[in-house]
Amino acid sequence: MTSRESHRADARTEAAAASSARTRGGLTAPVGHAAVKEGTATMTDELTLLEKAALLSGESVWETRSVPRVGLRALNLSDGPHGIRKQLGSGDHLGINGSAPATCFPTAATVANSWDVSLAEQIGEALGAEAAELDVDVVLGPGLNIKRSPLCGRNFEYFSEDPYLSGKLAAGYVRGIQSQGASACPKHFAANSQEHRRMASDSVVDERTLREIYLTAFEIVVREAAPKAIMSSYNMVNGVYAHENPHLLQDVLRDEWGFDGAVISDWGGSNDAEAAVKAGGTLEMPSPGLDSARQLLAAVEAGTLTEAELDVRVAEMRTLVDRIDPSLARKVDAQAQHELARRVAEASQVLLKNDDALLPLAAGTRVAVIGDFAETPRYQGAGSSLVNPTQLSTARTVLDGSPLDVVRYAQGFRRTGGADEALASEAVDAAREADVVLLYLGLDETSESEGNDRTHMELPLNQVELLNRLRQSTDRIVVVLSAGSAVEMPWIDDARAIVHGYLGGQAGAEATVNVITGAVNPSGRLAETYPLRLEDNPSHPYYPGKESSAEYREGLYVGYRYYSTAEVPVLFPFGFGLSYTTFAYGEVTVDAQGATFTVTNTGSVEGSEVAQLYVGRVSAGVHRPSRELKGFHKVRLAPGESATLTIPFDEYTFRHFSVANDSWAVEAGEYWIGIGASVEDIRAFAHLEVAGRAADADADPAPEPYATGAVGSITDAEFATLLGRRLPELEGGRRMLEANSPLLAMHQARSPLARLAAKVLRSLIARSERKGKPDLNLYFLYNMPFRAIGKMTNGAVSMEMVDSIVTMVNGRHLAGLGGIISGFFRGARTGKRLAAELAESGRRPTPSTDSVRTGA
Ligand code: BGC
Numbered sequence: 001m002t003s004r005e006s007h008r009a010d011a012r013t014e015a016a017a018a019s020s021a022r023t024r025g026g027l028t029a030p031v032g033h034a035a036v037k038e039g040t041a042t043m044t045d046e047l048t049l050l051e052k053a054a055l056l057s058g059e060s061v062w063e064t065r066s067v068p069r070v071g072l073r074a075l076n077l078s079d080g081p082h083g084i085r086k087q088l089g090s091g092d093h094l095g096i097n098g099s100a101p102a103t104c105f106p107t108a109a110t111v112a113n114s115w116d117v118s119l120a121e122q123i124g125e126a127l128g129a130e131a132a133e134l135d136v137d138v139v140l141g142p143g144l145n146i147k148r149s150p151l152c153g154r155n156f157e158y159f160s161e162d163p164y165l166s167g168k169l170a171a172g173y174v175r176g177i178q179s180q181g182a183s184a185c186p187k188h189f190a191a192n193s194q195e196h197r198r199m200a201s202d203s204v205v206d207e208r209t210l211r212e213i214y215l216t217a218f219e220i221v222v223r224e225a226a227p228k229a230i231m232s233s234y235n236m237v238n239g240v241y242a243h244e245n246p247h248l249l250q251d252v253l254r255d256e257w258g259f260d261g262a263v264i265s266d267w268g269g270s271n272d273a274e275a276a277v278k279a280g281g282t283l284e285m286p287s288p289g290l291d292s293a294r295q296l297l298a299a300v301e302a303g304t305l306t307e308a309e310l311d312v313r314v315a316e317m318r319t320l321v322d323r324i325d326p327s328l329a330r331k332v333d334a335q336a337q338h339e340l341a342r343r344v345a346e347a348s349q350v351l352l353k354n355d356d357a358l359l360p361l362a363a364g365t366r367v368a369v370i371g372d373f374a375e376t377p378r379y380q381g382a383g384s385s386l387v388n389p390t391q392l393s394t395a396r397t398v399l400d401g402s403p404l405d406v407v408r409y410a411q412g413f414r415r416t417g418g419a420d421e422a423l424a425s426e427a428v429d430a431a432r433e434a435d436v437v438l439l440y441l442g443l444d445e446t447s448e449s450e451g452n453d454r455t456h457m458e459l460p461l462n463q464v465e466l467l468n469r470l471r472q473s474t475d476r477i478v479v480v481l482s483a484g485s486a487v488e489m490p491w492i493d494d495a496r497a498i499v500h501g502y503l504g505g506q507a508g509a510e511a512t513v514n515v516i517t518g519a520v521n522p523s524g525r526l527a528e529t530y531p532l533r534l535e536d537n538p539s540h541p542y543y544p545g546k547e548s549s550a551e552y553r554e555g556l557y558v559g560y561r562y563y564s565t566a567e568v569p570v571l572f573p574f575g576f577g578l579s580y581t582t583f584a585y586g587e588v589t590v591d592a593q594g595a596t597f598t599v600t601n602t603g604s605v606e607g608s609e610v611a612q613l614y615v616g617r618v619s620a621g622v623h624r625p626s627r628e629l630k631g632f633h634k635v636r637l638a639p640g641e642s643a644t645l646t647i648p649f650d651e652y653t654f655r656h657f658s659v660a661n662d663s664w665a666v667e668a669g670e671y672w673i674g675i676g677a678s679v680e681d682i683r684a685f686a687h688l689e690v691a692g693r694a695a696d697a698d699a700d701p702a703p704e705p706y707a708t709g710a711v712g713s714i715t716d717a718e719f720a721t722l723l724g725r726r727l728p729e730l731e732g733g734r735r736m737l738e739a740n741s742p743l744l745a746m747h748q749a750r751s752p753l754a755r756l757a758a759k760v761l762r763s764l765i766a767r768s769e770r771k772g773k774p775d776l777n778l779y780f781l782y783n784m785p786f787r788a789i790g791k792m793t794n795g796a797v798s799m800e801m802v803d804s805i806v807t808m809v810n811g812r813h814l815a816g817l818g819g820i821i822s823g824f825f826r827g828a829r830t831g832k833r834l835a836a837e838l839a840e841s842g843r844r845p846t847p848s849t850d851s852v853r854t855g856a
Contacts, residue, residue: 043318044311046070048841050834052307052314053296056277057270057284060794062087064283064317069846072321077185077264077285078134081141081157081173082107082380082505083387084127086134102130103337103506104380104389106345108142108169109484110502112159112527113577114347115610115634117172123344124176124184126337131182132329138183138229138264138320141385144170144217145233147485147528148193148558149543151454156381156484156503160527161559161574163213164629164652167220174225181328183320186221187231188266190214190248191552194544195453199269200742200785201545202236205552206722210237211657211664213558215252220652222257228323229262232281234269235550239728240279241271249280262320267384268788271740274299277309282316289795290834291827334390338507345504345511347608350524351578352498359478359497360518360580361436363403368430369396370412370470371440371463371480378442378482379508382774383450389506395440395480398513407433415444416772417460424466431470438516439467439495442482446769448503451779453544457488457534467494480512486530489571500524518580523608523634525577525678529560532571538562538711547730553714555706555722560679561625565709575629575678581607581639585683588675594631594648597675597684601637608636612676613647615654618687619669621695622656623707627674647675654690659724660699666692736810739787739802750811798827 044052051067059065059074066074079085084102105111105123114120131139143154147161159166170186177184191203191214205214221227230253232243242248243265253259262282270276270284273292284292299305351359361367374395380387399406408430414420431437441463447454458464470477471494479495481487484503492498499522501512514520531537538554545551557565560574581603588597599609613631617624631647658665671690676682703718705711720727737749746758761782768775786809790802797805804819 043070043072044314047314048837049297049300049307049310050293050837051841052310053293053300054290054834054838055317056273056282056296056310056313057292058287061267061286067842069842069844072318075137075321075324076135077138077140078131078136079140080385080387081143082111082123082385083389084130084134084136084139085385085387086136099386099388100134101388101390102134103334103341104387104392105341106348106505106508107156107380107385107484107503108144108159109156109527110348110504110508111344112165112169112348113350113502113524114344115165115525115527115632116347117168119344119347120169120172121176122340124173125179126176126332126340127173128177128180128182129330129332130337131177132180132326133332135326135329136182137324137326138185139177140185140187140231142170142173142184143187143385144221145188145190145192146214146217146558148552149453149537149539150457150486150528150531150534151543152193152485153195153449153452153454154381154383155528156448157383157385157450159217161529162527162629163216164220165527165632167217167224170217171221171225174221174227178225178228181325183228183261183324184225185229185231185264186218186227188233189218189230189242189253189263190233191237192233192235192242194550195451195779196544196546196783197548197742197744198451198783199234199788200548200740200745200783202239202549202728203545203552204238204549204723204728206555206659206724207662208657208659209552209555212556216652218253219257222253222259227259227261228320229264230259231264231266232269234266241269241275243270243281243284244272244275244279246279254280260316260319261323262316268784268792270791271787274305277305277313282313282320284791286792287794288791289793290831290838291790291795291798294830294834295799338391341505342507342510345501345508346514346520348502348504348524349511349515349520349522350500350502350526350576351515351522352500352572352576353492353495354497354578356496358436358476359499359516361404361516363517364405366405366407366433366435367399367438368427368434368436369399369406369409369438369440370427370430370466372411372413372415373440373442373480373482374399374409374438375411376415377509378444378503379505380503381448381450381484382445383776385450392506393509395438395509395513398509399438402513402517404517412439413460413462413466416446417444417462419462419465424469427466428469428473431474434474435476437470437474437477438480439470439477440480440482441467443484443487444772446772446774448484449774449776449779451776451783452774454485457486459487459491464491467491478516480516482508486528488533489530492571518605521580521605521607522577523579523610525575525610525612526572527574529563529570529574530572531563532569536563536568536570538566541712549728549730551719551727553719554711555702556623556625557706557709557711561628562709562711564679565626566711570680573678573680575610575612575676576681577610577678579603579607579609581605583607583609583637583677585611585675585677588673588684588686590673590686590688592649592688594646595673595675595686596644596646598642598644599635599637600642601639604639606636606638608634609677610634611645611647612678614674614676614679614682616672616674617667617669618672619667619695621667621669621697622658622700623702624656625709627672627679629679654692658699659701660696666690667695668692669695737786737806739799739806740785741806742783742785744782746809749809751809751813753813754809795827795831798823801827
C-alpha cells in the first residue's frame, strides 16, 4: 500500500467512523459542512499551538503538512489549468523539472473560443480523473484573470476579456474537477493582469471596476461551482497584498459570496503571515520552513493574534482535507483523454477569414505545407502550466494521413526569428509545386510565457516576410496560426484564409487539419477582441504598470466594452468566427425572464452557432459600456434546421456596482437587449423596461471621459476622482529598497554591487531570450521581491535574514552581512527547536477517532 493508498483507506474508515458516530450522537444530517465543522472544532482542541501555526504553511513545494495523530493527512497540490503537472523528482513551480505524462488539453484561451460550458465541464472531469490517478488532491486551476491587455504573458492561460464568459467556463472546469473527488483552485484572486513585477505590483483599481470586471468571474465560479479552495494572487490590490487583503478575502469572498473553503497563496505570494491569518488567507505555499509558524507563535505571544483567529484558519485546512475524496480514483484511459482533447480543440478553432470559400479543401488538393510550426507544434505556453503530454500530434504527420495530397514540406523560417534565405527560397519552391499553401505561422515560446509580458503584438518579421514572398507566386495561401493571444495582422490581405488554432494542446494539430479538410465545421468564436493595432487597446497607455503600481485607468472599458462604446474599429470583434455554413436569426422577444429568438442554419452543411446576448442601457443613469455580454448559447443545427432559443436573464444581467451605496443595484429604466453573432454583428434587438432603483446619475463619481468611453488619456486628477482617493506615490530614482521591492529595482539601489547584480540579471535574461529559450527562473527572480527569498527557501533564509540582505542592497554592506550571519545561526537554532517540538507533539498518543471527530 502506498502512503496515499493508506490515506485513502484511512479516509474511508474515518468517514465510516464519523458517520456512525453521528448516528450514535443522534445527528442524522448527511455528511456535510456542518458535520465537518463540528469535527474540526474538536480537532483544533487536540492540536498544539505550534501544530496549528505550522499547518498554515506548506511542508514542501507541493505538499501541505499532516498531523496523523488527529487523522489529518498531507495534501498534494499540482498545476494546472490545462493538464496535470505532477512533478517527478525535485519540485519547482515554474515548469522546469520533469513531470509525469498527462493529457495536455488546449489552454484556457483556446477553450474559451468554444463558448461551450459543458465541454469545459468535461475537461474538468478529465483533469480531475487524471489528478486522482496521479494522487493529486488539489488542481491549481483554472486561471481566470481578465485579459486587460493583449500583452499579458499569461493570457494563454486565461479565458477572456469578458468576466461573464470567463466565469461560466471556469465554473464548468471547477464542477468537473471536483466531481472526481479533488479540489479545484481557481486563480489568481484578483486583479492580476500583468507579469511585470508580478509579485511586487499594486493593482490600483476603482471599486466598481474591480467588482464588475475583475471579480465577477470569480463570483460566478464561487456561487455556481463552490470551489473547495481558491488561490490568492501575487499582487497587491489597492495597497494590500491579495493574500492578506480583508476586503477581498473576507468582505467579498466569504461574507458576500459565501465561500467557505481555503484560500491558498500563490507560490511565494504570502507577505505577512499574521496579516494573512487575520484577513482570511488560509495556507501559505510553498514552504517557508517553520519561519511563518514562528511568526504566528510570536504574534499570539505578543497578543496581536488570538488562538481563536488561528483556529478559524486551521478549521479551513481541516475542511479542505475532509472535502477531498481520494477514493474516487480510477484508471484513466489515456487514448480516450486524447480524443477528448481533440474534440475540445475542434470546438475551439476559429476561422477568421475564408475568401471565395477557399476552405474546406477537397480531397486530393495538392498542398505545400510550410512553416516550422507544422513540424514542431506550439500547443501550450511556458511556465508553471507546462504539461508533459501523453502523445503529441504534429500537422506534418496528420496531414500525411489526411485525404490531401501533400506535395512538399518546407520549414520556411527560423522559429526564433532572423532572416534565412535558404529556408525561404526552399519554401517558395515548395509553394510553386502546389495548388494551395498551408502556411503554419505563430508566436514562439519566448513570446508567451509566465513571468514575461509581450512588448508588441506582431508576428516575427521573418514569418511575415515569408508570407509576403509566397504571395508573389500564389494567392491561394491558408495561414494556420498558433498563438495563445491576439496578434496584429497588417499582412491579412496576403492570406486568402486564416484558421486560428490558438494553443490546441496535444491533439491540436488534428483539430486544425480536420477544419482544413472540412471533417469539422469550425464553430469557435473569439473570446477576445483583435484590435487593428496595439495602440488601440484601451489599457495601452497604462500597461504594464512599470513602477510600484499598475493603474487601471481605463476603468470598466476593457476589451470590447471600450471598442464598442468609443466606436473604435477593430480587426476582429469579440465573439467573431466564421463557419462553413450560414445562420439566420429571427426577431427577438423579451420579457422579464429572458430573450427568445430563432436561429436557422441556412447553409448546406451541419454547423454550430454561438448566439450571444448583449445588454446596454437606454435611459440615462450611471456610466456604463454601450453593451455587455450577459448570456450565450451554442447550438448545433443541420442544414435547414431551426431552433428556438431562450437565453434567460439572471442576477448579473442588469446590475451595476453602486459606489455610492457600496452594493449591487439595478437601475430602473429602459434597457437594450441585442442578440448577435458577435458584439458588432447584432442580428436582432428589443427594448425592455426593467424595474429597480431610481437612476441616480449624480451619485456616479466618474468624471466626463468615462461617460463616453474615451479613456485613452485619463489624467491623474480624473483617475483620483474615479478612485475616490489620492493616487499612490510612484517610486523613481535612486532610493532605499525594502523587503517588498522587486529584485529588478536593484538598478535604483544605493549599493553599487546591487546595481551590478541588476545589470547581470538583465543581461542573463536578454541572453536567454536571444537563444529563444525563456529562462523562467530568471524571469521569476527579476520580478520577485526580496521577501520571496525567505518565503521560498524552505526555511533556509528567515525574514530577518531577508531584512539584512536589504540592508546590504541599501549600501550598508557590513551591517547587512553581520545580520545575515547572525540571522542564519539564530534561524537555524529556532528552526531546529520548533522542528523538534513538532516531532514531539506528533508522538503524543492518538486520541480516539470518535473523540476527534465528534467531541465525544
Ligand atoms: C504561478 C501559479 C502556479 C504556482 C505553482 C506560480 O508561480 O503563478 O499559477 O499555480 O506557481 O506552480
